[in-house]
Structure formats: C-alpha cells, structure tokens
Amino acid sequence: MSQTTHSGSMHGGAHDAGMGEDHGSLRGYLTGFVLAAILTVIPFWLVMGHVIASKPLAILLVLALAAVQIVVHMIYFLHLNTKSEHGWNMLAFIFALVLVVIVLGASLWVMYNENANMMPMSPIYQQYHKGG
Amino acid sequence: MNTTVADMHPPAPPVFYTREEVHHNGTLLGFWIYLMSDLFIFASLFACNAVLGTNYAGGPTASEVFDLPGLAINTALLLVSSVTFGFAMLEMARQRKRAMLIWLAVSGLLAAAFVGLEIHEFATMIAEGATPERSAFLSSFFTLVGTHGLHVTVGVIWLIVLMVQLGQFGLTEANIRRLRCLSMFWHFLDLVWVGVFSYVYLVGVLR
Numbered sequence: 512m513s514q515t516t517h518s519g520s521m522h523g524g525a526h527d528a529g530m531g532e533d534h535g536s537l538r539g540y541l542t543g544f545v546l547a548a549i550l551t552v553i554p555f556w557l558v559m560g561h562v563i564a565s566k567p568l569a570i571l572l573v574l575a576l577a578a579v580q581i582v583v584h585m586i587y588f589l590h591l592n593t594k595s596e597h598g599w600n601m602l603a604f605i606f607a608l609v610l611v612v613i614v615l616g617a618s619l620w621v622m623y624n625e626n627a628n629m630m631p632m633s634p635i636y637q638q639y640h641k642g643g
Numbered sequence: 644m645n646t647t648v649a650d651m652h653p654p655a656p657p658v659f660y661t662r663e664e665v666h667h668n669g670t671l672l673g674f675w676i677y678l679m680s681d682l683f684i685f686a687s688l689f690a691c692n693a694v695l696g697t698n699y700a701g702g703p704t705a706s707e708v709f710d711l712p713g714l715a716i717n718t719a720l721l722l723v724s725s726v727t728f729g730f731a732m733l734e735m736a737r738q739r740k741r742a743m744l745i746w747l748a749v750s751g752l753l754a755a756a757f758v759g760l761e762i763h764e765f766a767t768m769i770a771e772g773a774t775p776e777r778s779a780f781l782s783s784f785f786t787l788v789g790t791h792g793l794h795v796t797v798g799v800i801w802l803i804v805l806m807v808q809l810g811q812f813g814l815t816e817a818n819i820r821r822l823r824c825l826s827m828f829w830h831f832l833d834l835v836w837v838g839v840f841s842y843v844y845l846v847g848v849l850r
Contacts, residue, residue, distance in 0.1 A: 540729035547722055551840075555718075558845045559711050570849050577841035581834055588725055588830040596672045603672075607679035611686040618690035 535590055543587025550580040674824040678831050681794075685835050688787040692843055697850060700778035705847035708773045708781075710764065717760050718840050721795075724753035725833040732826050740814055744806060750829070751802045754795055761792045784843060791839055794832050801825055 554573040556562065563569040585591045585604075593601050696705070731746035765785070768774075775785040805825060809818055 535729055535732065537730075537733060540726050540733070543729075544722065544726045547837075551718055551722065551837075554841060554845050555711070555715055558848055566849050570846050573841050573845045573849070577837055580837050580841075584725075584830065584834040584837065588729060588833065589827065596675075599672055600675050603676050603679050607682050611682060614683070614686045615690050615693065619693050622694040 535587070539587050539590075543583055546583045546587070547580055550576050550583065668820070670820055671823060671827070674827060678827060681831070682835075684790065685787070685838070688783070688790060689838060689842065692783040692787050695779035695783045696843075696847055698779035700780075702778040702781065703771070703773045705780065705844075705850075708768050708771070709844050709848055710767075711844070711848070713760065713764060714840055714844050717757055717764075718836065720753050720757045720760070721833050721836050724750045724757070725830055727753065728826055728829045732822070735814065735819065735822060738814060740809065743814075744809060747802060747806055747809075751799055751806075754799050754802075754829075758792055758796050758799065761788070765789075784847075787843060788839060791832065791835055794828075794835075798825070798828055798832060801828070 554576045557569055557572060563572070591600060591604060595601075727746050728750040731743045731750060734740075734743035734746060768781075773781055775782050802825060805818070805821055808821070812818060
C-alpha cells in the first residue's frame with residue numbers, strides 16, 4: 512500500500528534544488544538502501560564463508576567495502592553535497608576527515624613502532640601475551 | 644506643528660535586500676558541526692580499538708566472542724531504520740503528518756530492537772566471562788560499541804519526545820527543523836555503525 516502512495520514522490524526531484532532544503536527522494540533512498548545492502552552482504556559473506564585464504568587481503572577488502580558504503584551513506588542518506596549551506600557542510604566534513612585520518616593513522620603508526628622497538632620480553636611473560 | 648506632521652507619516656517598513664532564502668538558518672549547519680565533533684569521539688575510540696584490538700591478555704579472542712549472525716541482524720535493523728526515517732522525511736516534505744508519524748514509529752521500533760539485541764549480546768558476553776575488565780581488547784570493544792549504543796538510545800528517546808511534539812503542535816517550522824536535525828543524527832549513527840561492524844567485528848575476527 513505504502514509503495515503506491517510513495518510513487519508520487521519519484522518525480523519530486525524538483526524541490527531538491529533548494530539550498531539546504533534537500534529531503535531526498537524515494538528513488539534516492541531506495542538506491543542507497545540497495546547499494547548499502549549489497550556492500551554489507553559482501554563483507555559478511557567474505558568473512559563468514561572464509562572465501563579468501565589470505566587474511567591481509569580479506570581485511571583490505573572489508574575495509575575498502577566499508578569505505579565505499581560510507582560514501583554511499585553520505586550521498587544517499589545524509590545528502591552531503593558541495594552546494595548545501597553554501598559548501599560549509601562539505602568543508603566541515605573534509606576538515607573532520609583530515610583530523611580523523613591523522614588520529615587513526617598516527618595512532619596505528621606510533622603504536623606499531625612502539626611494539627616493534629619494545630625490549631624483548633621474558634619467555635614466561637610472552638607465553639601469556641601472544642601477539643601482545 | 645512639525646512634530647504632528649511627522650507622526651502622521653510613520654516610517655515605511657525596512658526592506659531587506661537578502662539573497663538568502665527566508666527559511667535558511669544556522670541550526671542545521673551547527674548540528675552538522677556537532678556531528679563532526681562526535682565523529683572525533685568515535686575516531687579516538689576506533690583508534691583505541693585499532694591499537695588494543697589484539698591484546699587479549701590470555702582471555703577470549705574476537706572470533707570466540709563475536710556472534711556474526713546476530714551482528715548481521717543488528718546491521719540490517721539499523722540500515723532499514725535509516726531508510727524508513729528517510730521515508731518519514733519524504734512524508735514531512737509532503738505535509739502528510741499521519742504517514743510521517745507511522746514511518747517515524749517504525750524507525751524508532753527498529754532502533755529499539757537494535758539496542759535490545761545489543762544489550763542481549765553484551766549480557767551474553769559478560770555471562771561467558773568476556774567482561775570489559777578482562778582484557779584491553781574487551782575494554783576498547785565495550786567502550787566503542789557501548790558509546791554507539793548509547794547514542795542510538797538517546798536518538799530513540801529524542802524521537803519519542805519529538806513525536807509527542809509533532810502530535811500536539813503539528814508540522815510547525817520549529818518541529819521541522821528539529822526533525823531534520825534528528826534525521827541527520829539518525830543517518831550519522833548508521834554511518835558510524837558501518838565502521839563498527841566492518842572494523843571492530845569483521846576485521847576483528849580476521850586478524
């Protein structure tokens with residue numbers, strides 16, 4: 512029932528032109544949903560089905576699919592574009608993204624080096640701390 | 644007298660030569676900037692999890708404690724709730740209050756089910772001895788996933804309050820603005836969840 516009542520808004524693209532007044536369209540939400548569902552099913556299948564023997568490759572694929580899905584959410588659900596709020600939404604997002612990359616990347620980099628350069632542990636300690 | 648003549652001609656109302664639209668205000672941009680600051684909280688918690696994620700301290704490992712079928716259900720609940728909230732926003736734009744309230748209720752119930760399943764997952768893990776204080780891996784897991792769950796819970800409470808407001812006062816300008824802020828919050832939490840299920844759970848099981 513609700514599908515038929517919604518079909519009218521399929522042609523509702525006209526009101527999307529207003530600045531910062533973007534409520535999206537039914538087509539947009541459904542496209543986003545289908546893309547997000549596909550991009551969710553693939554990583555679950557990769558991990559639960561043990562599809563790829565190489566772990567680093569599997570990790571890389573799962574992260575890449577997550578990155579693509581985040582972009583899908585940004586475009587189809589959050590309606591992020593360069594026009595809304597005169598581009599300030601996008602600018603704030605890019606600023607946040609740069610800081611997030613610095614926080615995540617630098618944490619991993621520094622802690623990896625800390626681990627690699629740590630003093631050798633005693634065998635007894637190592638026994639309880641595999642991968643520590 | 645001159646003064647009485649002046650009183651007879653009140654000044655004309657001022658004319659504003661603004662190119663911005665009348666409904667334009669800073670709340671939505673401000674709320675977006677709040678969400679970006681929220682992103683920093685999640686980023687630092689993700690960084691903790693990235694660094695400490697394999698420090699099991701001899702306790703349970705990620706592949707031992709994570710229930711992937713349950714995770715799939717939770718992920719589906721949150722994604723569908725994001726889409727139904729979008730449907731509510733479409734009904735709002737078409738001034739159809741009843742249909743909008745129904746879609747909002749559906750979104751709220753899906754998110755409540757998500758929180759319920761997550762509490763159940765936490766309770767199961769703690770009963771098995773995988774408590775937050777057991778290892779650095781579990782501390783970072785409970786902090787990150789718990790913070791996200793807390794956000795969703797707050798979102799559900801906000802939704803209930805806003806639905807009462809909408810029922811009483813209708814689609815006023817203030818309510819529409821609030822609804823659009825909540826819509827951003829809702830979709831943002833689904834976006835963060837993409838990072839949680841991909842990185843914390845799926846990559847956690849792999850590494």
